[in-house]
Amino acid sequence: MADDDLDTDSVRIGEPPETRRHKMIKLMWIGIWLAYLAAPVEDVLGDHHTVGADIFGGCGLAAFVGAYLALVFRHTAQALERRRVFAVLGALLAMAAILSLGLGSSWLVLFVYVCVAIGAVLPTRLARILIPVVSGILALIGVNTGAGGFLWALMLPALLGGFAMVGVRQMARTARALREARATVAHLAANEERLRLARDLHDLLGHSLSLITLKSELAGRMLPGSPEAAAQQIADIEQVSRQALVDVREAVSGFRRPTLDAEIAGARTALAAAGVTADLDRVAVGSPGADGGEGSPLAGLAPDAEGALAWALREAVTNVVRHSGARRCEVSLSERGDELCLTVTDDGQGPARPHGNGLTGLTERLALADGRLETGPGPRGGFRLRAYVPLARRRVSEDGPAPLGAA
Secondary structure, eight states, X not given: OOGGGGOTTSOOTTSOOOSHHHHHHXXXXXXXXXXXXXXXXXXXXXXXXXXXHHHHHHHHHHHHHHHHHXXXXXXXXXXXXXXXXXXXXXXXXXXXXXXXXXXXXXXXXXXXHHHHXXXXXXXXXXXXXXXXXXXXXXXXXXXXXXXXXXXXXXXHHHHHHHHHHHHHHHHHHHXXXXXXXXXXXXXXXXXXXXXXXHHHHHHHHHHHHHHHHHHHHHHHHHTTTOHHHHHHHHHHHHHHHHHHHHHHHHHHHXXXXXXXXXXXXXHHHHHHHTTOEEEEEETOOOSTTTTTOTTOTTTTOOHHHHHHHHHHHHHHHHHIIIIIOOSEEEEEEEEETTEEEEEEXXXXXXXXXTTOHHHHHHHHHHHHXXXXXXXXXXXXXXXXXXXXXXXXXXXXXXXOSOOTXXX
């Protein structure tokens, strides 16, 4: 985060002032340009007109400055109604014309402020039309009041000041849009992190608590007749609980990425504790060819894709243990074209809710790894889950392997 984002005392462009200090700073920046009103002020204070004309000029100048500050300061803080904006701009233009025609060319500078106000409060397309129009009125009145060469010194600031304010207004809108976009991105990132944490906790705790429940029941049945076997089950419960605590901490920290080797070992334990016959012979990934070797089914598989398959295996086994009532579960890993497919099939009744939170979260995990999920009845009844992830093997050149010593 940039340092200026942390500076709460500064008034950022495109944002309304929030504190009294902000209001004073913004008013100072707007009011500093009133220094160019030195000519009308000198005309009123000098001995150029009658007392009545000086009073008229002083009151008119005060009314003009008050309306100008109220419009620019108020509208840039919170947009006014279009009708009220046009009413104030019309009053400013009328006062500038009347004072210039009545008191002389020294008052033509008021048209510069009218152009600046137009650029500050009107939409770009309308401001681009009205700024030249007001500058034309300035030229006409300047000719009638005998401004001469002084006229060009006013028309240029009127045009440049008006269009400069149009640019400032566009910049303020862009800055405001960027801040809103940044807030939206931060909100989406927070939602994505909450979703990730919800998926991780559901999958981690669902599997671990199911295993703890099964081993607790098994230990309870063994306790009267086989206290040593019950003690072993209790020791397993302690180990699973400790591992679950580690997994939850890693999930909260965002570092959790399970592997198929670890999940296969966990699947064997969970299925055995539930009394389900496990057939995992066709998913033995911890072979000598693993870690990218030619003999490994994980060769060319990205870490995120392997993690998605590991989550799929964990969720599938958890559903078998908790919901299916199955007596046998088969797990296989096979290549199908450019994809690696993990298949989990049981002979039970399937999950009670085919589209529950677990399968929904699993679909999202696989989608993040460019994979997909297929669920449905097995070929001999029961339930079958298939998780696909893409393989990313290195493509071999059509000319064959490079010769030895080639760069």
